[in-house]
Amino acid sequence: MVLVDGRVARRRAERRKRVTLVGVLGEVLITGGVLVLLFLGWQVWLNDIVVGGQQENQAVEQSKTWERGEAVAPAPVDRPDPGDPIIMASAPQDDVQFANLIVPRFGDGWTRPILGGIAVNGALADGIGHYPDTALPGEIGNFALAGHRTGWGAPLADIGNLTVGDSIYIETEEGWYRYVFRTFAYVMPTGVDVLEAVPENPGLAPTDRIITLTSCNPKLTAAERIIAYGVYDTWYPRAGGPPPELSPLIQAMAG
């Protein structure tokens, strides 16, 4: 009798477990919610890690071809004045890598490719974009760059962490140009003044070498632009070896 009762109870339980419309609907909704959360996690976090890693590899590969196979020890801290920097001969081509951006503040071994132009599906999808017709690395005037702060590898995700005096290196075939971060500015998306040869002073003839990074602000939105200004300090010709500060990056590249 007890056994039979147990079987009946089990059969009843199974019947209760059977599919109901509300039950299926609930499971579908929960699944949908989980999928949306997964997508958001992928979009703002996982994909940036993956794409950022690809951009970093691209920058490292390019750097190795510039090395021409010669491994050079870092330049001595105490070195003779390298003189005026060599400027690349021709303007960069659209969507073609011509330099690397290296910012130790963004992490040991952090490097990203710089490409010509600011096409959303070109340069900005593959790394940092260079505003056409602005100065070239080391040139007198304003070397102006743009990069994503979230998404598309988020090369400038940490732009807000820059601190006065931080090094911003531009690596080209000629060597490394060191700029020093000075200050932020926050402008509306139409604030093209920041790209002037003397930033925010249209018409003035430039005498200094400036670097300008633009990205979106606040983070995760595009309502405003964050601007990071730096000034040229010195340069390291390739034959003399990379800046001592970049030893962690050089070691990471060799490993």
Add this chain to the structure above:
Amino acid sequence: MYGALWRVLPGPAWLRALIMVVLAAALLTALVLWVFPWVNETFFAPQDVTVEGQ
């Protein structure tokens, strides 16, 4: 839905659980490799990071 899947799967409980984990992993891989990139490109406009005239 998931209950039905559990009942359809063959074998003892540990095997069913293993199959479900494998299925979930396959689904996740497909999402990350193909579905999420497609959704991103189709429904999300790239954020502007440049300054330009109106």
